[in-house]
Amino acid sequence: xxxxxxxxxxxxxxxxxxxxxxxxxxxxxxxxxNNFSLDAFEDQIELKSNQFExxxxxxxxxxxxxxxxxxxIDDCVQKNIDALINDKTFTITTGHQLSLFTGPLYxxxxxxxxxxLCEKLNEQYPENHFVPVYWMATEDHxxxxxxHCNIFNKVIKWDIDAKGPVGRLDxxxxxxxxxxxxxxxxxxxxxxxxxxDKYQGQNYAQAMRNLVNELFGEHGLVIIDGxxxxxxQSFNNITKKELTEHFSYSAVVSTSKRLNQQGVPPQxxxxxxxxxxxxxxxxxxxxxxxxxxxxxGVGEFNExxxxxxxxEHPERFSPNVVLRPVYQEFILPNLxxxxxxxxxxxxxxxxxxFEAVDLLYPLIQIRxxxxxxxxAVTNKRERLDIQLEDVFKDADHLKKNYVQSNESDSLDFEExxxxxxxxxxxxxxxxxxxxxxxxxxxQAEIARLDKQISTIKEKMIRAYxxxxxxxxxxxxxxxxxxxxxxxxxxxxVNFFQFCPDGDYRNKLGMLxxxxxPIEKDxxxxxx
Numbered sequence: 001x002x003x004x005x006x007x008x009x010x011x012x013x014x015x016x017x018x019x020x021x022x023x024x025x026x027x028x029x030x031x032x033x034n035n036f037s038l039d040a041f042e043d044q045i046e047l048k049s050n051q052f053e054x055x056x057x058x059x060x061x062x063x064x065x066x067x068x069x070x071x072x073i074d075d076c077v078q079k080n081i082d083a084l085i086n087d088k089t090f091t092i093t094t095g096h097q098l099s100l101f102t103g104p105l106y107x108x109x110x111x112x113x114x115x116x117l118c119e120k121l122n123e124q125y126p127e128n129h130f131v132p133v134y135w136m137a138t139e140d141h142x143x144x145x146x147x148h149c150n151i152f153n154k155v156i157k158w159d160i161d162a163k164g165p166v167g168r169l170d171x172x173x174x175x176x177x178x179x180x181x182x183x184x185x186x187x188x189x190x191x192x193x194x195x196x197d198k199y200q201g202q203n204y205a206q207a208m209r210n211l212v213n214e215l216f217g218e219h220g221l222v223i224i225d226g227x228x229x230x231x232x233q234s235f236n237n238i239t240k241k242e243l244t245e246h247f248s249y250s251a252v253v254s255t256s257k258r259l260n261q262q263g264v265p266p267q268x269x270x271x272x273x274x275x276x277x278x279x280x281x282x283x284x285x286x287x288x289x290x291x292x293x294x295x296x297g298v299g300e301f302n303e304x305x306x307x308x309x310x311x312e313h314p315e316r317f318s319p320n321v322v323l324r325p326v327y328q329e330f331i332l333p334n335l336x337x338x339x340x341x342x343x344x345x346x347x348x349x350x351x352x353x354f355e356a357v358d359l360l361y362p363l364i365q366i367r368x369x370x371x372x373x374x375x376a377v378t379n380k381r382e383r384l385d386i387q388l389e390d391v392f393k394d395a396d397h398l399k400k401n402y403v404q405s406n407e408s409d410s411l412d413f414e415e416x417x418x419x420x421x422x423x424x425x426x427x428x429x430x431x432x433x434x435x436x437x438x439x440x441x442x443q444a445e446i447a448r449l450d451k452q453i454s455t456i457k458e459k460m461i462r463a464y465x466x467x468x469x470x471x472x473x474x475x476x477x478x479x480x481x482x483x484x485x486x487x488x489x490x491x492x493v494n495f496f497q498f499c500p501d502g503d504y505r506n507k508l509g510m511l512x513x514x515x516x517p518i519e520k521d522x523x524x525x526x527x
Contacts, residue, residue: 001510004388005521008369011392013488014522017264018341022366022520028264031255031348036336036365038124038518044335045128047360049087052333056234057085060331063228070206071213076220080131084222084333088128091222092118093328094338094367095135097142098166098208100149100158101180101199102215105370105490105497106340108511111212113367114338115219117517130335131222134212135328138167138205138227139276139318141283150484151183151494163281165318167205167227190502215508224332226324227278231331232314238326238357239275239310239317244303246288248274248322251352259348267346274322283318325350329359336363338517368515370490372498373526377481380474388524395479402471403461413457420453498527 008014008022020027025035034040064081083089094110102108111134118130140146143162148155156179162169180196198214201207209223226232232239241247252270259266273286277295284296292302301309310317319327325347328334337347347364354361373381373388381391385405386398424446431442484492499507514525 001514002526003514004524004526005519006389006392006524008520008522010389011522013392013483014341014369017345018366021341021344028348031259031351032364033351033361034363036363038120040363041121041125041335044360044363045090045125048090048333048335051360052087054087056331057087057333059230059234060333061085063231064222064224067209067223067225067228070201071210073213074217074220077213077217077222080220080222083129084131086129089131089333090128091131091133091332091334092121092336092338093133093135093332093334095137095328095343097137097140097146098204099146100156100176101151101211102495103146103149105372105493105495106367108215108495108508109370109490109515110338110340110367111216111221112512112515113517115216115221116512116515117336117338118220120517132220133332133334134216134221134223136167136205136208136223136225137324138225139165139278139283141165143169149494150492151180151497152500154183156180156183164283165227165278167203167208167225168278169204171201171204171207173200173204173207184502187502192496192499192502192504195504219512226327226331227315227318229315232317235319235327235330236310236314238323238330239314240307241357242273242275242323243286243293243306243310246272247356248326248353251356252322252349255349255352264345264348266349267342268321268349270322271320274320276318276320277316278318279316286317321346322350322353326353326357326359329354329362330357334362336365338365338367341366365517368517368519369488369522370511370514371482371522371524372489372493372511373524374481374498375527377478378526380478384471384474384478386475386478388526391478391482395475398475398479399472400461402475403468406468406471416453420449424449 009019025032029035034043061081061084064084068077068081084091092114094114096107096110097103099107111132114132114134118132121128121130141164143166146166147158147162150156156176158173158176160169160172177196177199180199181193184190184192195211195214199207199211201210205225205227209225212221212223249270249272252268256266271285272288273293275286277284277286277298279298282297284298287294287296289300292300293306294300325337328337337343339347344364344366351361381388384402386402390398390401427442427446428439431438482489495507495511496504510525514523516523
């Protein structure tokens with residue numbers, strides 16, 4: 001394995017806001033507490049220590065032990081859960097949807113990022129202990145976003161009639177597991193089959209916990225499901241504040257205006273009430289009415305009755321994208337949140353929401369971004385004499401370069417360009433000498449001639465491309481493997497695509513060693 005890195009702006013695949021959030025958090029200081037750095041954790045530790053009381057730790061540890069009851073866990077996971085009762089223990093968190101069989105590569109990258117960051121923090125602050133946490137987005141209802149994965153160019157889909165929070169769905173995954181086993185049937189003894197068998201449980205949240213625990217348990221990763229009655233009950237006061245005061249709406253609207261003034265488009269639009277009502281197969285918005293509240297498919301409620309329900313059934317109230325970060329930071333002794341650019345962009349809208357409930361806003365950081373270059377891609381690239389840094393250029397550019405470099409004599413346009421330039425100058429001079437009024441007409445004709453000559457050049461290049469069909473297909477192969485459908489590989493391809501023999505531990509170790517939570521550049525892994 002070899003590891004390279006490229007400044008994200010060099011690759012031309014990340015937008016300006018993404019680049020600035022990675023390299024220039026200073027620009028956003030009015031929307032965050034502090035720039036992300038290892039040194040910034042010293043202040044964050046002190047502030048969180050003063051805010052996160054013992055009762056919260058007790059509730060958290062009890063809930064985690066209950067959630068892990070049906071999961072076989074490593075000693076280091078158990079030690080990390082037990083350590084959370086200690087006021088010197090803190091968490092670093094990332095979150096993600098329950099993507100089928102981990103979904104795109106960046107799911108794995110995010111989790112390894114928080115694991116590696118905790119390792120660095122444990123070195124820098126040995127008097128404290130840092131626990132990596134994966135927050136499962138079990139209360140999401142966007143099943144179509146998570147019910148498929150892409151491995152070896154085959155889309156595996158979990159095809160069921162799903163309603164309500166995805167974490168509460170029955171884990172009807174037999175067909176999915178069979179399809180996954182079939183993908184690796186040539187290696188029936190490989191370790192991935194044991195992993196696939198772990199992908200089950202009483203509900204989908206438990207199945208996902210078992211899968212992720214099998215992948216990362218050796219690193220002490222703690223997996224939390226916020227859909228727990230005791231955790232929700234501890235959040236009741238903020239739930240009630242949201243229902244009665246709509247505090248998050250006004251806070252986000254105010255911040256969004258300031259972001260717009262700085263040319264930063266807001267990522268989320270708040271609702272008057274940023275809570276869902278969830279129950280058996282239901283996830284409905286809670287709407288404010290003139291007489292109280294309305295919940296589609298459930299009914300109408302006055303304030304007294306709905307607040308009573310919060311006390312009696314706190315598990316039925318689910319924070320949406322605006323309040324979910326607040327809930328997360330409320331129940332965890334968390335210091336930093338690690339996410340993709342979309343997530344971190346909406347965190348910029350939330351500091352005033354945190355302040356409205358006297359809750360510490362965490363450090364935020366965009367995760368590592370990774371491009372995985374398989375050996376087959378390297379072989380093809382070297383055979384075509386394409387440099388690694390050139391893979392970020394579009395396919396047409398690479399093809400033109402290849403043709404021109406391999407047909408230099410036939411496609412040397414230097415003399416033609418020189419003659420054309422001279423013709424344009426001579427014509428311009430003649431027109432000015434004879435009748436300057438014809439200048440506009442002459443310039444239009446020259447422009448038309450420019451276009452005609454360019455068209456001839458393009459046709460010549462296309463003709464030569466046909467002579468190099470294998471090379472053209474090779475370039476398409478490279479681009480398709482690194483940027484499938486023109487997208488970032490990490491957003492499209494499943495991690496197990498890189499484990500065709502089914503022995504995934506070695507490849508997971510390669511990725512683990514390549515991740516650096518302080519690295520800002522794009523990381524390129526070459527097999």
